[in-house]
Amino acid sequence: MGGKPQTANIDNRLRHPLSANAELIAQLPVDMVIDNYFYEHARNLYGDVPAESVMFAAKGETATWADYTEPTRELGVLIDNPKMAEDYIVQSQKDIQLASQQFKERYPKAKKFAVVQFADANNMRMYVANSLFQPALEQMDRELVVLGKGNNWGFVPIRMGDLAQLDDETCLLIIDPLSPITRAEIDDSLIWQRLGYGNTRCVGELPPVWIYGGMSSLVSLANNLSDVSLKGGEVL
Template identity: 30%
Template structure:
């Protein structure tokens, strides 16, 4: 082949055709990389989507999400679908999501939701086996549905590394932890096996004081009397129901619990007890900070 043929310019017609083909492909590629339009009525799925860098179109009970889950924060652009058990289907239809994500707890809504958009169910606490591997599997499943599989691996790696780093910051903790959320002034959810809190304790190298039975969500609903005689550090996770704080101040039962009597109580800001990886990381951060402060206080009180 002669040098002249190698350097022959492209004809104007071919150049125009190539440019037109390139312009046609660019929008398609941009569209392929755009995040899907997803809606969910489940807070754990919403939290995970945000952790993957995807803002959902809509979430149910956004104000309650902000009270119970807290972080990651929902942007103001996220529409409120109303009650989780009775979402606003008309609003959801107007938003025209490409897919609706639910958890098994809301399976009864699937037939109605599927008339608006395809529905995908992602379970976490309904799965058999240890919670932590299930949590990782659910994160990957949500990421696949959102078209962000690599984001799941980053989120998993970051969360596990952060919790491992927090474990190294903890002083020796002599007593096991008793983790509760108040339902009213006399009843608490106490968290044990198969709970998010227990899974985090395991990764922080801490012991759980509650060895009693738990449900599929990892907690048992008990009266305060069930906590009597347990020698532990009590961890109270907010929010407290209205009136509970004042009622506890007048409660002899509360004041005579071993951890309360010995001032071994720490209170944490709200962390979604049925959450995903970001809730796990946030619980680890809040707990580690509270335990470090409590241990320093105990040392200061020692003669």
């Protein structure tokens, strides 16, 4: 969401506080820094610039649409433009609904999804109910299927064999990046071959999404899903 010209977040180059350049921060034309609690320990780098924390994350065991709209409204108050925040929420919901419609036209049978990201060929993160995938899929009238309760970051570690617990109607979404080496090892895995993803079971790949990007991440995820290429199972 945009804001006043003088108001800005720390830019992408400064997201890792250990590598932050204090001189560069001092030169940025800002009158406020909006961070989250992960970066509060780096506030001494901001000098006299005031800082506020806004966090986009689940407040309970299941992430809700309100967990993303309420912090957006907080941002609107902080930049003295509540209407901009409300307009952004309305437009974001419209964008997600449009993406949902486009997806349903392409894959009307695909209604249940499990979302994973591979660490290596046998270990992965499964994103669960307290991640942004829950409200995004819910807004798209689709179901997130999970295997367990998530940690504070919205995922549960699983192994490839655990995917056998998913039913045949659940489509597996793999979040990139996936290195060529890991991809080759997955393809060569006997477990993967027996699971049948890409043949008897549905699978697709999605571009990376910033887990803590707020409403913009929900919209990006919905748009990515509207463009995804699914294969296998009975989705076609």
